[in-house]
Amino acid sequence: MSESLPKLRISSKRSLSEQIYTFLRSLIITARIKPGSNFSENELSVHFKISRQPVREALNHLEHDGLVSIFPQKGTCVKKISIKNLQQVVFIRSSLECACIENIPSLNVKKYNAILKKLKTNILYQQTRIDDENKAEAFLKLDDKFHELICEFSDCEMTWKVIQSFKGQLDRIRYLSMGHESPLDSLIEEHEVIITAIENGDFEKARDLLKTHLNEIMMTHVSIKEKYASWFEDNDI
Numbered sequence: 229m230s231e232s233l234p235k236l237r238i239s240s241k242r243s244l245s246e247q248i249y250t251f252l253r254s255l256i257i258t259a260r261i262k263p264g265s266n267f268s269e270n271e272l273s274v275h276f277k278i279s280r281q282p283v284r285e286a287l288n289h290l291e292h293d294g295l296v297s298i299f300p301q302k303g304t305c306v307k308k309i310s311i312k313n314l315q316q317v318v319f320i321r322s323s324l325e326c327a328c329i330e331n332i333p334s335l336n337v338k339k340y341n342a343i344l345k346k347l348k349t350n351i352l353y354q355q356t357r358i359d360d361e362n363k364a365e366a367f368l369k370l371d372d373k374f375h376e377l378i379c380e381f382s383d384c385e386m387t388w389k390v391i392q393s394f395k396g397q398l399d400r401i402r403y404l405s406m407g408h409e410s411p412l413d414s415l416i417e418e419h420e421v422i423i424t425a426i427e428n429g430d431f432e433k434a435r436d437l438l439k440t441h442l443n444e445i446m447m448t449h450v451s452i453k454e455k456y457a458s459w460f461e462d463n464d465i
Contacts, residue, residue, distance in 0.1 A: 244282035
């Protein structure tokens with residue numbers, strides 16, 4: 229496996245384990261490391277030309293995210309996609325993000341306006357700065373930023389961090405569906421109507437629109453599973 233991995237330019241500005249984690253997570257999410265793939269801590273340390281400790285920490289983080297399984301003395305395996313896990317992730321994420329919308333009336337006007345301005349800028353980027361050569365990955369980052377900004381309405385720094393820590397399985401489906409099962413124009417339009425409802429002060433409507441938007445993935449995954457059946461867990465509900 230390590231022979232097929234791309235190179236990673238190590239930076240001195242971030243910890244080694246964080247860089248390895250982010251790098252491998254991205255490769256797993258975008259299916260460049262496919263479900264069922266195996267690799268070892270030692271192979272990765274040789275590939276990245278670093279000690280095993282930061283690799284071990286990165287793999288432990290990926291295991292916590294539900295993306296890999298670590299088998300002592302045997303190696304690490306990229307987990308297959310679980311629909312049962314996906315259902316749980318969507319429920320929890322939807323609950324948290326909708327609660328962020330409900331918290332808007334408690335924010336001071338200055339903070340509310342600042343977040344709304346950033347959301348509008350994000351939409352503009354979605355409309356104008358998508359890389360045609362890699363639409364899915366480019367949009368995935370902007371989509372994540374949109375939802376991170378929604379979470380800022382919670383006035384709780386931990387909200388997005390918590391969501392990010394458990395949505396790995398969801399991100400794999402999101403990547404595979406973008407531009408196909410989930411046309412980007414439709415996703416951008418859904419983002420726009422959510423922002424419009426927020427700006428109009430109709431927070432109940434914004435919450436309902438957001439909930440529908442987040443739950444659409446439970447329909448999208450059906451055709452994805454048909455295309456990539458071997459990437460999903462057997463006998464999963």
